[in-house]
Amino acid sequence: MEATALETTELNKRVHELEQRVAELSKKNSNLTMVLFSGDFDCAMAAFIIANGALAMGKEVTMFVTFWGLDAIKKPVLSKGERGFLEKMVLMMRHNGPDKLATSQMNFGGIGPKLFRYMMGKKNVESLPSLINMSVEFGLKIIACQMSMDLMGIKKEDLIDGVEIGGVAAFLGSSFDSNTTLFI
Amino acid sequence: MSKTELNFRGMSCPMPIMKTAMALKKAASGDVFEAVADDPAFEADIRAWTKETGNILQGVSKEGKDTIAVIVKK
Numbered sequence: 704m705e706a707t708a709l710e711t712t713e714l715n716k717r718v719h720e721l722e723q724r725v726a727e728l729s730k731k732n733s734n735l736t737m738v739l740f741s742g743d744f745d746c747a748m749a750a751f752i753i754a755n756g757a758l759a760m761g762k763e764v765t766m767f768v769t770f771w772g773l774d775a776i777k778k779p780v781l782s783k784g785e786r787g788f789l790e791k792m793v794l795m796m797r798h799n800g801p802d803k804l805a806t807s808q809m810n811f812g813g814i815g816p817k818l819f820r821y822m823m824g825k826k827n828v829e830s831l832p833s834l835i836n837m838s839v840e841f842g843l844k845i846i847a848c849q850m851s852m853d854l855m856g857i858k859k860e861d862l863i864d865g866v867e868i869g870g871v872a873a874f875l876g877s878s879f880d881s882n883t884t885l886f887i
Numbered sequence: 888m889s890k891t892e893l894n895f896r897g898m899s900c901p902m903p904i905m906k907t908a909m910a911l912k913k914a915a916s917g918d919v920f921e922a923v924a925d926d927p928a929f930e931a932d933i934r935a936w937t938k939e940t941g942n943i944l945q946g947v948s949k950e951g952k953d954t955i956a957v958i959v960k961k
Contacts, residue, residue, distance in 0.1 A: 752900065756901050759907070759936065760935075827897050829902055
């Protein structure tokens with residue numbers, strides 16, 4: 704039985720739709736979503752090295768930064784905006800910016816990270832601020848968690864440039880669209 | 888089609904791969920690159936990178952501490 708012109712058109716249309724869908728699905732498989740929850744120097748290093756590696760492979764990478772992770776993307780000097788007393792207390796006790804993060808182990812009151820940075824310099828390992836800048840230049844999408852920012856008295860101006868603000872749905876949307884999701 | 892040498896000696900992960908990505912981004916299809924690195928991780932990294940990006944890894948060899956990879960832009 705020969706296909707009618709109508710059936711052929713219909714088939715072509717469906718094949719075209721399927722091809723588009725396959726193309727979209729293949730593209731989704733290339734994405735990486737990460738959560739940076741920890742504010743430790745070692746965790747932030749791992750997160751940004753992985754992000755850079757994935758970006759170097761041409762993948763789309765989204766990093767959702769929440770809670771202590773926000774310490775890593777703060778500017779070294781915070782904005783002078785209005786803050787409540789508790790918010791000021793939290794900020795005073797936190798490490799502000801990638802050069803001030805503590806290591807999760809062997810911090811030794813702050814000497815640990817200094818030693819690590821010294822060793823990194825000797826072995827030519829890229830510094831954390833440099834890794835962060837590079838990843839943003841390469842197209843890393845950073846979403847900062849609005850809720851944790853509120854809890855810690857952090858304002859958008861306190862974070863490095865190019866950061867978007869979002870909530871859990873922004874993270875999950877990205878995560879479901881990605882082949883790989885990492886929680887650091 | 889040009890052959891370019893990339894010297895990654897003294898660099899550690901992730902820099903050799905980042906620099907490879909940057910170099911190949913600006914390249915034309917068929918351009919050849921010879922990358923030399925002394926980072927022991929470079930061989931595994933460049934194999935994975937070429938596989939993921941579709942660029943061609945023509946060959947990998949070792950000379951002492953150096954790993955030499957010949958990469959062709961797809």
